Amino acid sequence: MVSRCQFTNNYHEVTVKAVNIGLIGLGTVGSGTLSVLQRNAEEITRRAGREIRVIGAAVRDVSKPRPVDLDTLMLTQDPFEIVNHPEIQIIVEVMGGETIPLQAVMQALDNGKHVVTANKALIAIHGNEIFESAQERGLMVAFEAAVAGGIPIIKAIREGLSANRIEWLAGIINGTTNYILTQMDEAGCDFGDVLADAQKLGYAEADPTFDIEGIDAAHKLTILASIAFGISLRFSRVHVEGITAITSEDITYARELGYRIKHIGIAKKSGDGVELRVHPALIPKNRLIANVNGVKNAVLVQSDAVGPTLYYGAGAGSEPTASAIVADLIEVVRTITTDPENRVPHLAFQPGAIIDMRILEMEEIETAFYLRMNVINRPGVMASIATIFGHGDISIDSVIQKGQGRPNEDVTIIMLTQTTREGNLLEALGEVEKLETVNGDVVKIRLEPLS
Amino acid sequence: MVSRCQFTNNYHEVTVKAVNIGLIGLGTVGSGTLSVLQRNAEEITRRAGREIRVIGAAVRDVSKPRPVDLDTLMLTQDPFEIVNHPEIQIIVEVMGGETIPLQAVMQALDNGKHVVTANKALIAIHGNEIFESAQERGLMVAFEAAVAGGIPIIKAIREGLSANRIEWLAGIINGTTNYILTQMDEAGCDFGDVLADAQKLGYAEADPTFDIEGIDAAHKLTILASIAFGISLRFSRVHVEGITAITSEDITYARELGYRIKHIGIAKKSGDGVELRVHPALIPKNRLIANVNGVKNAVLVQSDAVGPTLYYGAGAGSEPTASAIVADLIEVVRTITTDPENRVPHLAFQPGAIIDMRILEMEEIETAFYLRMNVINRPGVMASIATIFGHGDISIDSVIQKGQGRPNEDVTIIMLTQTTREGNLLEALGEVEKLETVNGDVVKIRLEPLS
Numbered sequence: 020m021v022s023r024c025q026f027t028n029n030y031h032e033v034t035v036k037a038v039n040i041g042l043i044g045l046g047t048v049g050s051g052t053l054s055v056l057q058r059n060a061e062e063i064t065r066r067a068g069r070e071i072r073v074i075g076a077a078v079r080d081v082s083k084p085r086p087v088d089l090d091t092l093m094l095t096q097d098p099f100e101i102v103n104h105p106e107i108q109i110i111v112e113v114m115g116g117e118t119i120p121l122q123a124v125m126q127a128l129d130n131g132k133h134v135v136t137a138n139k140a141l142i143a144i145h146g147n148e149i150f151e152s153a154q155e156r157g158l159m160v161a162f163e164a165a166v167a168g169g170i171p172i173i174k175a176i177r178e179g180l181s182a183n184r185i186e187w188l189a190g191i192i193n194g195t196t197n198y199i200l201t202q203m204d205e206a207g208c209d210f211g212d213v214l215a216d217a218q219k220l221g222y223a224e225a226d227p228t229f230d231i232e233g234i235d236a237a238h239k240l241t242i243l244a245s246i247a248f249g250i251s252l253r254f255s256r257v258h259v260e261g262i263t264a265i266t267s268e269d270i271t272y273a274r275e276l277g278y279r280i281k282h283i284g285i286a287k288k289s290g291d292g293v294e295l296r297v298h299p300a301l302i303p304k305n306r307l308i309a310n311v312n313g314v315k316n317a318v319l320v321q322s323d324a325v326g327p328t329l330y331y332g333a334g335a336g337s338e339p340t341a342s343a344i345v346a347d348l349i350e351v352v353r354t355i356t357t358d359p360e361n362r363v364p365h366l367a368f369q370p371g372a373i374i375d376m377r378i379l380e381m382e383e384i385e386t387a388f389y390l391r392m393n394v395i396n397r398p399g400v401m402a403s404i405a406t407i408f409g410h411g412d413i414s415i416d417s418v419i420q421k422g423q424g425r426p427n428e429d430v431t432i433i434m435l436t437q438t439t440r441e442g443n444l445l446e447a448l449g450e451v452e453k454l455e456t457v458n459g460d461v462v463k464i465r466l467e468p469l470s
Numbered sequence: 471m472v473s474r475c476q477f478t479n480n481y482h483e484v485t486v487k488a489v490n491i492g493l494i495g496l497g498t499v500g501s502g503t504l505s506v507l508q509r510n511a512e513e514i515t516r517r518a519g520r521e522i523r524v525i526g527a528a529v530r531d532v533s534k535p536r537p538v539d540l541d542t543l544m545l546t547q548d549p550f551e552i553v554n555h556p557e558i559q560i561i562v563e564v565m566g567g568e569t570i571p572l573q574a575v576m577q578a579l580d581n582g583k584h585v586v587t588a589n590k591a592l593i594a595i596h597g598n599e600i601f602e603s604a605q606e607r608g609l610m611v612a613f614e615a616a617v618a619g620g621i622p623i624i625k626a627i628r629e630g631l632s633a634n635r636i637e638w639l640a641g642i643i644n645g646t647t648n649y650i651l652t653q654m655d656e657a658g659c660d661f662g663d664v665l666a667d668a669q670k671l672g673y674a675e676a677d678p679t680f681d682i683e684g685i686d687a688a689h690k691l692t693i694l695a696s697i698a699f700g701i702s703l704r705f706s707r708v709h710v711e712g713i714t715a716i717t718s719e720d721i722t723y724a725r726e727l728g729y730r731i732k733h734i735g736i737a738k739k740s741g742d743g744v745e746l747r748v749h750p751a752l753i754p755k756n757r758l759i760a761n762v763n764g765v766k767n768a769v770l771v772q773s774d775a776v777g778p779t780l781y782y783g784a785g786a787g788s789e790p791t792a793s794a795i796v797a798d799l800i801e802v803v804r805t806i807t808t809d810p811e812n813r814v815p816h817l818a819f820q821p822g823a824i825i826d827m828r829i830l831e832m833e834e835i836e837t838a839f840y841l842r843m844n845v846i847n848r849p850g851v852m853a854s855i856a857t858i859f860g861h862g863d864i865s866i867d868s869v870i871q872k873g874q875g876r877p878n879e880d881v882t883i884i885m886l887t888q889t890t891r892e893g894n895l896l897e898a899l900g901e902v903e904k905l906e907t908v909n910g911d912v913v914k915i916r917l918e919p920l921s
Contacts, residue, residue, distance in 0.1 A: 055633050055775045058774075059633060059634065059635055059774070059775070063632070063633065065700055065820060066700075066820070066823075067632075067820075068820045068823075163630075169775070169777070169779065170630075170776075171625075171626050171629070171630025171631065171779075174629060174630045175622050175626065175630070175781075178622070178625060178797060178801060179614075179621075179625045179626070179794075179797055180622065180793065180797065181796070181800045181801075182506050182510060182796030182797045182799075182800065183506075183510065184510055184513055249513070249516055307782060310758060310761060311758070322793070323509075323510070323789075324502075324620070324789040324790065324793040324796070325619075325620030325621075325783060325784055325793035325794075326620070326784050326789075328620065328621055328622075328781070328782060328783030328784075329780075329781075329782040330626075330779070330780075330781055330782075331758060331780040331781075331782070332776060332777065332778065332779030332780065333776055333778075333779075338774075338775040338776065338777075339775065339776045341775055342631065342633045342773070342775040342776035343630075343633075343776075345632070345775070346631065346632045346633045349629075349633065350629060369516060369518075369519045372515075372516035372519075
């Protein structure tokens with residue numbers, strides 16, 4: 020397969036071999052991939068040394084009009100027609116979902132084809148199995164687009180930081196939740212209103228559960244933790260909290276105290292185990308990552324040699340995701356004849372060097388906390404709370420009181436604790452909530468200094 | 471050469487081949503490299519699949535005590551003893567300077583050895599020649615550590631963004647100047663005092679010329695531009711301004727107007743050419759890069775598919791630089807048996823695909839400007855200035871006046887222009903400076919919205 024490819028300037032009429040690609044899925048990300056490959060064909064061939072040619076695509080509806088040039092493309096409704104096509108060397112899986120993609124990817128590997136995917140659920144849940152099959156067959160499965168869209172974070176951690184022991188990483192890895200929290204902060208609106216707006220603007224899905232409940236972020240965190248620490252993928256062990264309980268009130272109080280509330284995924288090596296958790300957190304406002312707003316993503320990585328590094332950019336969208344897919348394609352094309360043992364390993368560490376580390380229970384984790392509670396303004400209230408906290412070995416860093424403070428009326432108390440064992444805090448709050456002078460549940464949000 | 475390597479956990483007693491390394495230079499960066507390789511030997515071997523073993527080092531003084539374990543190391547004062555050593559497969563050049571490193575690197579390539587270097591001057595000035603020799607011989611020359619220290623920015627641009635047409639990039643790529651400007655801003659001190667302080671703290675060299683005059687940043691910008699646009703290295707064509715003319719007064723006025731002053735390197739595709747320039751600039755304070763402070767570095771890259779991405783971290787120092795060197799070592803080790811034609815090309819684009827683009831003259835460049843001038847408060851002053859600017863097609867965005875404004879006394883005028891051709895502005899300022907009512911020269915600092 021040899022085609023001629025014209026360049027402007029002085030790179031004239033170089034004869035380059037073409038590599039044939041098949042797409043599974045031609046929705047937002049698939050169309051973006053095709054657009055980028057077509058528009059930047061010249062630069063891509065100048066970089067890859069080969070022409071990257073999409074020759075077929077599997078779509079749900081072959082008759083649907085699409086905003087890309089499909090002239091030279093074979094369209095089919097059957098993904099397996101692409102997967103089994105003898106002239107296709109690399110499969111790009113961008114259909115989403117789990118069942119069909121898993122079957123298609125496993126079949127592609129059986130057929131000796133390399134795979135590029137943007138499917139975070141597929142990798143987080145079935146990655147161990149997929150990589151094992153790829154490794155046995157000497158094939159590549161590339162998944163840069165599965166985490167933080169167009170930010171080359173997999174590459175940065177897996178290759179750029181390969182000299183380091185990674186200590187922890189914290190990421191804003193879901194654009195929908197970051198957009199909602201930013202809007203709640205800037206416009207002072209409530210969660211429900213902002214969500215409705217985000218849906219209108221296309222920043223949130225009609226069914227936003229995966230995003231706002233933190234599941235999408237947990238998929239991505241699973242992958243990041245694995246390549247950072249050299250552990251196998253353990254999606255089921257991620258502690259997941261969404262942002263539905265965050266109020267604009269808490270965002271305002273946090274701001275008064277010098278913090279922003281962000282929805283983050285944290286993976287941390289901690290003594291004998293690993294913490295894996297997705298939840299809202301207060302972050303000091305002078306940290307760069309606290310100023311990542313709107314739909315943008317960022318990942319902060321703390322490593323032993325280089326210290327903190329941060330990677331920022333578009334975490335979703337058609338062309339940003341395509342940027343990562345096409346970068347993976349270029350890489351697969353470049354290394355297609357390379358000895359498999361010398362390639363960058365799927366999970367950053369050599370297959371035999373993946374180890375098992377204990378995933379910590381949330382009770383064992385140590386963080387500071389923001390607490391908000393409603394109490395009756397009566398002598399001795401603070402003393403009873405302080406006594407309970409004292410027994411639990413919980414120190415208070417600062418307290419602010421909101422409300423007139425007339426005797427026997429309600430006041431709002433906001434507290435920042437020092438770093439404390441989560442188990443101790445939960446136990447203490449259980450007792451605090453039983454006090455007659457405390458109304459309702461105590462709101463608690465973790466505080467992460469990220470330093 | 472096979473050695474046994476023990477791992478904790480379940481990666482027991484794997485037999486891994488060793489690759490032998492020779493260091494040229496064992497100063498700050500060389501010692502850091504040795505420390506990181508020794509401390510993280512287990513993780514590095516888990517990632518690379520080989521043991522990376524330093525067997526020799528060339529130093530200025532073999533008797534000098536050093537803070538690293540040199541037990542198994544052959545020390546010599548002759549770099550060529552390392553370069554010609556038959557058992558060394560990869561040379562790490564971290565001695566700095568130009569003449570000896572160039573000879574050593576060319577000799578290493580002649581001897582069939584791969585090279586890793588942190589030497590930005592060497593690459594910016596002699597890179598074309600070095601890469602040509604490496605390419606002919608099928609060898610790798612890796613230089614991640616030459617730009618922005620531990621931030622994997624070469625990898626991000628060369629591989630992570632390979633799907634994109636890069637439109638422009640702007641970087642804070644010199645820690646010394648960023649530290650000085652941050653201190654001038656935060657403490658309100660003058661350039662000279664902060665520089666003296668920075669020298670005491672080790673953030674500036676005894677002879678700080680290379681940093682504060684922008685030469686170091688120009689070396690790095692040369693390399694970034696080349697891998698971003700696929701052009702050959704053109705150090706001599708970079709427009710270079712340092713920070714010695716920046717006053718704390720201008721920093722304060724800029725802050726009032728909503729900007730920070732940063733020393734940045736900008737490379738931009740612009741019509742038929744490329745802009746290459748290093749100079750101080752006003753940056754809107756809400757941009758992430760405007761909040762990169764102290765000795766930290768950051769590079770913002772604007773690309774057509776992914777949009778803006780930013781990379782932040784330590785731009786210098788022993789272990790941050792070592793982080794990049796060791797990452798390069800791991801990469802060279804991984805690809806050591808790979809077909810040369812399939813490797814990532816030195817300058818991101820295939821050797822035959824490097825093109826020549828015109829480097830623009832500064833007069834052709836369009837930016838906005840911050841202007842500060844001292845004028846005599848007299849009727850008609852503003853009108854004469856405005857007339858001159860009007861003839862030059864220069865629009866004023868905002869004006870602030872400092873001083874009591876009594877008739878015939880001096881007042882300070884600060885103006886922000888709209889985007890204008892630099893040639894027009896210089897011509898207009900020449901005329902403005904000739905006005906009787908204008909005292910002295912007009913201070914001008916470029917304003918970059920970076921969006």
